[in-house]
Amino acid sequence: MRKRAVLIAFSLILSIICNAQVTVCIQSVPVNTSSSDKIYMAGNFNGWNPSDPNYCFTRNNKGVYSLKTTFKPGTYEFKVTRGSWAKVEADSLGNTLQNRLIEIKGDTTLNIEVDSWSDTYEKEMVHTASRSVRLVDSVFYIPQLETHRRVWIYLPKSYFDKSTKKKHYPVLYMHDGQNLFDDFYAPYGEWNVDETLDSLDKEIIVVGIDHGGNERLNDYSPYQNLKYGGGKGNKYLEFIVNTLRPYINCHYRTLKDVENTGIMGSSMGGLISFYGGLKYDKVFGKIGVFSPSFWFHPILYDYTNKWKPERKTHMYILAGEKESDSLVYEVKKMESILRKKGLSEDQLKVVFKPDGRHAEWFWRREFPDAINWLFPEPANSSIVRKLLHKL
The missing domain is CATH 2.60.40.10 (Immunoglobulins)
Incomplete structure (x- = not known):
């Protein structure tokens, strides 16, 4: 003693x-x-x-x-x-x-x-969102959390073409909707998701859900952290899977299968995307995980160890080497577990960038590589598109 x-x-x-x-x-x-x-x-x-x-x-x-x-x-x-x-x-x-x-x-x-x-500086209302971006609802009701959030949607250019009016599209659900499309609403910089997808000619529907301000940690954390709180992440995911996704599938031309449904986010949004991708692996086949806050819930390592992959999951994990002293270690630890689960090179891609920091500019820069890997161009699709435009 x-x-x-x-x-x-x-x-x-x-x-x-x-x-x-x-x-x-x-x-x-x-x-x-x-x-x-x-x-x-x-x-x-x-x-x-x-x-x-x-x-x-x-x-x-x-x-x-x-x-x-x-x-x-x-x-x-x-x-x-x-x-x-x-x-x-x-x-x-x-x-x-x-x-x-x-x-x-x-x-x-x-x-x-x-x-x-940012809220009191007098500046002109300059919006950067493209014409492909619109609001699903400025006060979309979330019954699981008993609150409302703004929900955005990006529709690819071809969605409005008469020649492709029967075409259906993959869907990517993203968190922190304020930071995705319009710099006016993004207090620390936007991802330029709409401009990027337009330039890549990517035919993907993106649904962005605003975070809840002070509720962000609660919504994006599946378990409670003893120091920082949280723990409403399961309800938030239930909202996406059981309320929002059925609504989007009903009102827009979507491909509903797991191979054409994705989830993506950064920081705590990366954490809930990773967890949600594993928990709902029959729903999300594409998982984008940027700078995940694995430190917030070390129990996630145990959760991943117990996870039994039932579908062919595709996961892209990004980490910046200048983000924190522990992030690279945490991601490598999680990668090791996922490899032991049988995720092959074509299912799991882990990227470390030497200059990467925990910031929107970093995630914005890396978004094109992630989206190209998760949603690769189907063979001959560009040729088919050009032929359709000529008809």
Whole structure:
């Protein structure tokens, strides 16, 4: 018992030594910032939670905001918000900021300035969504979560051609709908999904579901994390499978089989896409997993070990080597389990990019490769399309 007590004490001392004291000071904020506004720090250290009370700044009588916390040595990415991603910081022109970086080697003080807020900067309403993008519903009801969300849909150009009016299309369901099509609604940059698919001449229907702001972690996590909460992911997936998908299949010309139905997302959206692809492998045959937050639920490794593939799943996993110290390790660990499950090279593709960071620009850049691999061009399809256009 005494030896064990010594070991515990030594571990506590070691953890204290390893952790660095970090102070972040916001020297100035936009003049339209109310003194009653709460300001938060959201990053890859807290699941990108925009209103985490553990990372809330305090304001002194001089208007300086400060936050004192501890980090283990490493490089971290973050942004400053006023409690939601709709109220994230922006540059002096109201444009999206790249993630801030802070490198921790020891006790650190970081002084920053916030130039503007994305929701209060006066700018023209410039929309970047193509004509192929429209709303399914701005308040689509989700009975499983007892809430409403905006749902987008991208329809390929040929969908509107008279010569192909009987043609049916594969469907890809994507999370974080705000960030997919229109830069106006994307506080930290869009994926350019519509422009990319138009340029690739890809004949795929994409359905984008908006995240729920502060509910994002809850919706995209199948289990509860003791520190960050969550745990509504199964209800969210039930909504996609049992409510939204039947609606889309009823109102649009879709291919309904598993080989032509996909799910894709990034970060926590990558986590729920991975889990959902395994749980509903009779529904989703194409799974796109970008920068998955496997750390949020280590139990997923056990879940994957127990998974019994019943269909020919195709999965594309992407990770950036500059995202975090553990992401590459976590993805490689999951890849090893999937290989032991029998997923071959033509079923599972895992990509590591040396410059990749946890950011929209990275996922936007890599989206074409993922979509080309998951939805390869059928043999002679381009030739057939050209002939149809001439008729």
